[in-house]
Amino acid sequence: MIDFIQNTVDGVMFGSSYALLAIGFTIVFGVMRRINLAFGASIMLGAYVGTWLHVHYQVPVLVVALTTIAGTVLAGIYIERLCFHAVRRDAALASMVSSFVIWMQLEEASIHLLPERTYAFPGLFAAGAYELGPFLFRAEQTTMLVVAAVMVGVLHLLLHRTRFGVALRAISENPLAAAYMGINAAWVVLCAFALVSMVGGIAGYAILATDEQITPFFGLWATFKGLIAMMLGGMGSLPGAIVGGLLLGVVEANALWYLGTEYRDLSAFLLLFAMLVLRPGGLMGQRILGREELAFRRV
């Protein structure tokens, strides 16, 4: 029992980073009904630029963190311009395919920067752990949880209390009416991409600092985890992304403990499979499905 609780605690902590990745997917999907497959790769590019600076110029760790975030934001803007802004509104599939192409491009760019192998990734502070009763908490993971909670709070305030967030939600509910009301959707969407890229960059840094290494598979890994967590929670739902991320983390942590390393990712796929069969809309997806239906009726 103590093992299970310990695993669950670990899972929630690590799952908070999955939640941030899922938020990146879910906000883009909620507003544009499109999936940005290159999201993970954009984080990877940012992290590679940061690592490259660290390896070649020994910049301080704080600079690595800021470079990772800034690089991800720039890559996110690049993706938005090429795959989303330039592709017609009704061509969602074309956007997805082109974002896959950009994924490959960003991954190649990263690998050219630091040729294919694993590099150490610096954390902001030395790894450590502390005990509370029978449970062990890793400092980096606790930081990750705190960072994720703060980010979610900030995002919630942004989406509900600022004109930017309200405009973003207006566009997601009725893009045509939003255009007539004078909302410049192109600009708001670009800002939304920059915003979720920033969230992604912060999540990416926290994950890599916990792993203490970076490999060329990070882009693929981040896209997978984010997409799975989003689908578990329900596409387009912000609370869903959080619940999906935490659930994924908990299931993975327990699979890792009870079944072994090789079952960690397999358990994630099994979980997604079960969810898609039992509740295709995801945990919090019902309302979204209803709204989707409304949107279709409106057309």
Place this chain on the structure above:
Amino acid sequence: MLELSGLSKHFGGVKAVDGLDLTVNEGEIFGLIGPNGSGKSTTINLICGVFAETAGTVRFRGDLMNGKPPHRRLRAGIARTFQNIRLFPNLTVWQNLWVAQNSRQDVATQGFLPRWFGATRRTRQEIAGLLELADLGHKDDELASNLAFGEQRRLEFARAAAARPKLLLLDEPAAGMNQQEIDDLSQRIRRVRDSGVTILLVEHVMELVMGVTEQMAVLNFGRKIASGTPGEVQRDRAVQEAYLGTAGSTSRPGEGGD
């Protein structure tokens, strides 16, 4: 104020609007009527920039509007309401109004941070005024989707007014309203006009059009068949034929522009 000349929109072989000339003067309440499928909604959509015209020009206060996207036209001062309500259902009433404040004046006078990340006292006062106009002051925190039908209509009207338009296009605002609501609407339209807004009213409901407009035009098959004051139009033979005779009552195959 608004000048359409030779305006045409063809969908395939269907001439939804065909060589329309129309002038709306500043401060007017101008009515645009016509049987179903006569091209009224297409005209509104052309003025707002939903789709590109096949031929002709739209001029607003002397500026050519052709090719400008809807949000630029709104900034120039053209706002509209919709025939079927298009509110933002999961935003509150207050947020529906807030998010629509995108006039050139709003964009220019509010600083970037207060505009996008906060609400100034003046913004709040203006929204309070709009809520009062729509008689929704007590429902500002309600989700738009929870409003009754009539309240949604009023909110849409107020939302269009939130953009400080110089020209307000009303697309069948009285559809589904009872007499009391139509009277309230007439008053609201006059009130907005008196605050300096020109109004182009597209409507089926004759009491409203005849009661509130000063100048009007009648469309049929995408063409203007009559114009003048409501009294003149009512006596026009072509209009009587379009509405009562053979031309208006038979359905026209393939007419899909409305």
